[in-house]
Amino acid sequence: MRRGFTLVELSIVLVIIGLLIGGILAAQSMIGTAKVQGVVRQLQQYDMAVSNFQTKYNQLPGDSILFSALGNNDGIVGSAYPQEVGAFWADLSLGVGLKNTTGQDFHVFDVNTDTVFEKQIPQFNIDQKRSVKTGLFVSQTDIGNGTKNYWLYWGFGGDTWWSGPSGGGAFKPIDFDAIDTKIDDGVANSGKVIGSGWSGFSCASGASYNVSNSDYVCFPAIELGYTVN
Numbered sequence: 001m002r003r004g005f006t007l008v009e010l011s012i013v014l015v016i017i018g019l020l021i022g023g024i025l026a027a028q029s030m031i032g033t034a035k036v037q038g039v040v041r042q043l044q045q046y047d048m049a050v051s052n053f054q055t056k057y058n059q060l061p062g063d064s065i066l067f068s069a070l071g072n073n074d075g076i077v078g079s080a081y082p083q084e085v086g087a088f089w090a091d092l093s094l095g096v097g098l099k100n101t102t103g104q105d106f107h108v109f110d111v112n113t114d115t116v117f118e119k120q121i122p123q124f125n126i127d128q129k130r131s132v133k134t135g136l137f138v139s140q141t142d143i144g145n146g147t148k149n150y151w152l153y154w155g156f157g158g159d160t161w162w163s164g165p166s167g168g169g170a171f172k173p174i175d176f177d178a179i180d181t182k183i184d185d186g187v188a189n190s191g192k193v194i195g196s197g198w199s200g201f202s203c204a205s206g207a208s209y210n211v212s213n214s215d216y217v218c219f220p221a222i223e224l225g226y227t228v229n
Contacts, residue, residue, distance in 0.1 A: 036178045040227065042124070043151060043183075046136070047228040052096045060149070061095060062088030062138065068108065076140045077149050077224075085139045086111050089121055134170040138224055150194075150221040169203065169216035171195070176218045177209035183227060195220040 053061050062070075062077040062084040068091075070083040077084050089106035092098040100106055100119055109120040122136045135154050140147070153170035171179075176195045180186050184193035188204030195203055195218050202210050203218035210217075 035175060036182055038124075039179055040183055042122070042136070043222060044227045046092075046098075046122070046151070047225050049092050049096055049098045050138075050225060051228055053092060057095060061091035062086075064091050064095070067091050067094045070108070076147065077138045078140045083108065083110065085137055086114075086120075088138050149224040151224060153218075153220050155216060155219070169218050171203075171218040171220060172216055173203050173209040173213050173218055174211040176203070176220050177211055179220075180209070183222075192223040192226040193220065194222075 050061060053059075053064075057064060057066055059066065059071075059073055060075065060077055063073055063075065064071045064087075065073045068087055070087040071091075072084075077088055086109045089098070090108040093105035098106065100122065102119070104119055106121070107119050114120070123133045124136075133155070137152055137154065138149055139152060140149055155170045170176075173195075177186065177188075180188065180191075180193045180195050185191040187207045188195045188209050189207055195209060202213055203220075204210055
């Protein structure tokens with residue numbers, strides 16, 4: 001005669017299952033928090049480097065006229081004045097000694113023709129299993145009044161730089177929602193942190209992030225200097 005589980009035994013099994021599920025969810029939450037903190041730390045590091053550059057030279061990297069003929073010192077790191085975007089990181093290396101992750105100086109690059117490597121622009125993977133990397137650069141955008149500079153996170157495949165959204169977004173909506181909430185107002189289309197995405201991509205609908213979308217569709221912008229002001 002087979003003996004079934006008693007109610008006590010079933011209760012113990014259910015408790016164990018509940019603890020396992022709770023542990024998994026807690027671990028996932030910790031991983032997500034670590035990603036958010038990593039992005040924020042990166043921004044703070046580079047914002048501080050820009051602040052030091054401005055204090056020392058009273059100009060913006062990339063826009064500066066001190067280290068190359070690529071800038072025009074109008075207070076905007078623009079892509080319209082062709083190479084200011086491409087000179088931004090190199091100016092930080094020359095001006096305040098900023099190094100890339102391999103300990104080398106950043107190099108000037110042409111945003112329209114060059115492939116991109118770590119020597120030219122910071123790269124990172126918020127998801128280590130993902131083949132598409134993310135580059136961080138600075139430029140004036142049409143966000144807000146068009147007279148401010150923003151950190152722009154851009155996803156790209158391989159080493160192709162100026163390939164547009166076809167390279168893939170930088171963040172999932174749920175991840176950038178957490179970043180926006182941590183350092184700003186958590187609203188996708190307002191404040192110092194804008195995560196509303198590229199035209200035609202569904203990072204957000206108005207003020208709300210589309211957190212149910214699990215694709216990398218966010219091309220966010222964060223006002224330059226915001227994390228250290």
